Amino acid sequence: MSMHSRVFIVHMTPDLGSRLFDKATEIGMMSEGYVWIITDGMTNVWSLIHHSDHMDSMQGVLGVRSYVPKSKELENFKVRWKSKFVQNNPSMINAELDIFGLWAYDATLALAMAVEEALGIAKFNFDASNLESFGWVSQNGPKLIEALSSMRFKGISGEFGFVNGQLEPSVIQIFNVNGNGEKGIGFWTSKDGLVKRLDSTSNANLGTIRWPGDSYSIPRGWEIPIKGRKLKIGVPMRKGFDEFVKVTWDQKTNSTTFTGSCIDIFNDAMKVMPYPM
Template structure:
């Protein structure tokens, strides 16, 4: 019997010392600045981001060291990259506000967590409202009338349901049933929820959960005969972007026919070259992993490091970086040019490996998606 997917959360903080070039009196001067990174090196997403960030560090001749959360902000860090979604993210964002240090979130897409609530938060992930509109377009195309929405107890999942409901407002379709499944739900709890779904009239399900919970959900749905013809299952971008992790695994048989929404990444020569570098490095970093593929999460991690380094370089053309002791804690220092860095970031308008990197009112601008379907051992 399939034992499902074990879910672990062991985030660590890393300081990256980035060499930033600034033009001063027609000469190029380089100086190291510190970027903080928080990631879970045991998770598939964390491994993807870690390798991508390592390559960004190599491109800029960097080095790193491990620190804890508060000491991180006492180490004259100019930016924090949040590469691990967890309940601690609002706390990290509060720390960023207090220290005037921009916090770059690679995965948080909930409308509830935004730049308006946390002024120094920069979300590199696109707002859930965008992907929910894309799913609503698919619902309209196929004429599905009754939809069930499954989500976890994470804050990011709960906000997506409201966004999906809003996206369906002008259609003849509606959400007829919603269910919240605990992120640490065991087999019996998942089965109880699936029995409820099986009893209702709807046969179209949208799943917005963390990867581990989603995999366990489909294993149980398969055993209960709910992945057969007549049922439609669709996952959101966060889950679909990690399908490669399940290829050739025993759980792949439980995903047959599954639809997923994935962020479209424009092809380019730079992307192809980087992908080859990333794959070589990932094999070295994770010699025991056979199934892997660079995804949007890794590309955003790389683009974020490059974007911050360029923005710091612009600031240093006219001013030196400085820090003052925080008024209430001796362990934290306040980045005096944090506000200026935030302005430079929001003025970014460039093409990165992930595609267009541009902001509109503090949010990543636009996005296009592709629909993928699991067939056999591929999609």
């Protein structure tokens, strides 16, 4: 029996995503039983959305985004960036700096620090023996890579560092669209998984989620179509190996019973199925 999914992950720009939720509300897909999850395409610029007219269409949505801890350095940087941006782009008043901009700043700072640590004020040595058509090749590359790979510091986006040559996974913040704003649900870290607070390793008492349709019951995430066909089970009618499957017909009641170890296993399996059959 086929089942229709009711879980949707939305990875869109704020403008397109907002219109999608308006349409979903219009056709009844923001009702009880549905699950909607929005990703960083919308959540990283959430401040531009939660003041809009689309909030009524997004009630009960779950959002995930990279967590950026508050700090005085971050606030000072945002003020300086905003002032400079408005100066260069006077027509764009509501521009916001997202996580990608913060990562870019920290990455640039990390590279500058790595260059200073690996090379100091020494001259850059170049080798033109290969790739001459593409320009000069620095002989200090291995030193720079080593210094950059071991770089670790607290940037404006949070802890910045590399693990096996890859940027360390960021903490993921989970929130629930509720009313005119958001409600914190918890966090996800690569070390502890889901937790209520970052200063705890327990996932007990995660925030209560209000799902679409103003429901607090956890949705199944699927539905059985009304026109779905019933599941039919066939059993062999030939006699033999009755300990596995035995079919008995009662003439008085005109009913058939099925017994045997295979039937017992089937019935036990059906009892633990997470959905009705």
